[in-house]
Amino acid sequence: MSAETPVCQLLSRQDADYRGWWWVAPPRDAWLEAGEGVAVSADFAVRAAWRARGRPACSPFAEALPETPAGAVLFWPKSHALGEWWLLWLCATLPAGTPLQLVGENQGGIKRVLKVLAALGLGCRKLDSARRCTLFATRLAPVDLPPEAAWTVFEADPGGGRLTLASHPGVFGHNKLDDGTRLLLETLPEALPAGEGAMRGNAGDVLDLGCGDGILAAWLARRGHAVTAVDVSAFAVEATRRTLAVNGLAGEALESDVYSALGGRRFSAIVSNPPFHQERAIDYGPAARLIAEAPEHLERGGQLILVANAFLPYAERLESAFGGFEILADDRRFRVYRAVKKRG
Structure with a gap:
């Protein structure tokens, strides 16, 4: 061969x-x-x-x-x-x-x-x-x-209180808060009210897909959500576990190729800043799977909320998977999209 x-x-x-x-x-x-x-x-x-x-x-x-x-x-x-x-x-x-x-x-x-x-x-x-x-x-x-010695920690204040984040080389957002993630976090309080899932007692309430250093998982956990975080990178999963631990927060972090480790689990919301690079090449594969398979992993009325570079062609994929979507924020560099599962 x-x-x-x-x-x-x-x-x-x-x-x-x-x-x-x-x-x-x-x-x-x-x-x-x-x-x-x-x-x-x-x-x-x-x-x-x-x-x-x-x-x-x-x-x-x-x-x-x-x-x-x-x-x-x-x-x-x-x-x-x-x-x-x-x-x-x-x-x-x-x-x-x-x-x-x-x-x-x-x-x-x-x-x-x-x-x-x-x-x-x-x-x-x-x-x-x-x-x-x-x-x-x-x-x-x-x-x-x-x-x-390669592991570091840094402080970030995405709104709602300062967080300590564990970071490792190769993990997205290494030692800094990504601008797209910041826009997503500014948008989430209104789109995803605090504690909604926790009050229902749903252990798999919110899924952080592509968790990176765990900032979304930690922010969601601090607001009372039960969080499951997944990433294809073992470094990212370990970083998220460390981030949750150092902030005294609960959450589950798993290695997963998009949804592969989740079986038939469903969530009230999926939040993500999905990757679109594989090394130096643009690769829409993981984000395309994230969107196309999201309805299978959402409860009825559940929502997918993701942030992406404004030039990325996600609108058609969201339309195809959900039958519609809305743009919650757009700063010309990044857009925050929301799509809601209406059936099933």
């Missing part, structure tokens, strides 16, 4: 035996998923794809990791700080001397790896380059900086 992505095309031409290796933060690629080794990924959808093929995959937050590998390949992510976290995690998790290869696209910053490795006291050599990608090799060694 031929490799599909440039980084995997580069790897596929290596004279290397990757049996028993870990593929760390891998992209979706049929060559990888049909090959050897174990996927270690914070992306729930990637792990599900591997498992669907009968291949082993785990999260870096798993209580029990697979057996120590013969080596590891780290796919350098778009977020340089996230790549550094993966390096620290590998150094803390695997034995000293474990072979490590690092691969990435040149325009994605892979060549900066040389400085990162040097700062950690790790040697490095270039193995190959092609398809505008580069492959480096090193060996792991103990470093003084623990992976936990």
